[in-house]
Amino acid sequence: AMLGQPVSMLIPEVVGFRLEGAMAEGVTATDLVLTCVQMLRAVGVVGRFVEFYGPGVANLTLADRATIANMAPEYGATCGFFGIDDKTLDYLRLTGRSEENIALVEAYAKAQGMWFDPANVPVFTKTLELDMATVVPSLAGPKRPQDKVILQEVDDLFNADLSKVYGKAAAARVAVEGATHDIGDGDVVIAAITSCTNTSNPDVLIAAGLVAKKANERGLKPKPWVKTSLAPGSQVVTDYLVKSGLQAHLDAVGFDLVGYGCTTCIGNSGPLAAPISAAINGNDIVAASVLSGNRNFEGRVSPDVRANFLASPPLVVAYALKGTVPEDITTTPIGHDQNGDPVMLADLWPTNAEIAANRAANIDRSMFVSRYANVYDGDEHWQAITVEPSDTYQWRAGSTYVANPPYFEGMTMTPAPIVDILDAKPLAILGDSVTTDHISPAGSIKEDSPGGKFLMANQVAKKDF
Structure with a gap:
């Protein structure tokens, strides 16, 4: 055209x-x-x-x-x-x-x-x-976004999968080297408010902040084995969370700002703490993650986590505080407050009126105007990048970030004549529910994968993968 x-x-x-x-x-x-x-x-x-x-x-x-x-x-x-x-x-x-x-x-x-x-x-x-x-409060998982499960049945699903899918006769708990806590099947090791879908919706972000506020006021903290993170879809989100005072409460329960953009949903949450990773992999622990992302395919979120659940941002905060999925989060305590009294999910959950009032008081046009006035200029780090003008991309020999693909070699402006394809063999014959992540996995790079071996051979340390 x-x-x-x-x-x-x-x-x-x-x-x-x-x-x-x-x-x-x-x-x-x-x-x-x-x-x-x-x-x-x-x-x-x-x-x-x-x-x-x-x-x-x-x-x-x-x-x-x-x-x-x-x-x-x-x-x-x-x-x-x-x-x-x-x-x-x-x-x-x-x-x-x-x-x-x-x-x-x-x-x-x-x-x-x-x-x-x-x-x-x-x-x-x-x-x-x-x-x-x-519609009722729900999660989706542990392997596909379409596998919705209502909130009260998440524990039943995981406990059934523990034997049926993961082949374990009973849940186990093991020690974590150098820590005063243990870790077990179904423990939430990643709780992430992340993704383009949920983190630009003010109602669910404010709801997460209000859950954090109520939890912080009662002295609750995330369990020590949970890796928490907050990656909003826009800097305006930070503006209204800070203005409302909710970001301070999110910080207090572990949800500090880590950046803007794709993180845990595509496996960019970084590695788990080495002792926790070792405890999981050395003892066949079925660890869980709860994230407000779009996708939860096997191996995508973390190579250490086999059960991944998609949830709303306020539920992510709640599961970080509870720290495990094999118990019904609606009928068992999230934790205990300063007085030793049990704190239930219903005690922390905000009303629709609370969310609406907070939104009306803390979001306005000026936030968007100021944040996006110079959005294409970038910050000082972006502006400091040296760029050599050219009509085409200049491939840098030895780069471990992007390499010149070999299928462009020998390509001419005039295409070769179309010929028959003979004796072609299928490379793979696949069943149902095969995703792009099975074909070309997103997320973290394992040391023993072809990509990992390439990076190691080029003196890139595992921590820099």
């Missing part, structure tokens, strides 16, 4: 997902999206678009809609989307867009038939529907 030549393409089928009602008190957008992922995977939407419509859409904030649309890869669709409406324009206004730009978006959406009107139902390839009032 760029060269003026015709391009043929298949028009994708569009699946309609009708939303009705509103989420109940205490239910988060994460719970809703995990429910949607499960339902859409059951229908099968690979290669299709998914449009969310219906009267329930009006009860979702734009951030909630973005949470649902952003998990399209996990429910298998080419994309998920909502129509544009007044809430979209309000979000553009909040985030610093000009009135001229907002007017253009509105006019274009209406001219193209993309303006959302609950009374105007498009023609879809197929439809499914969900009453959002039926």
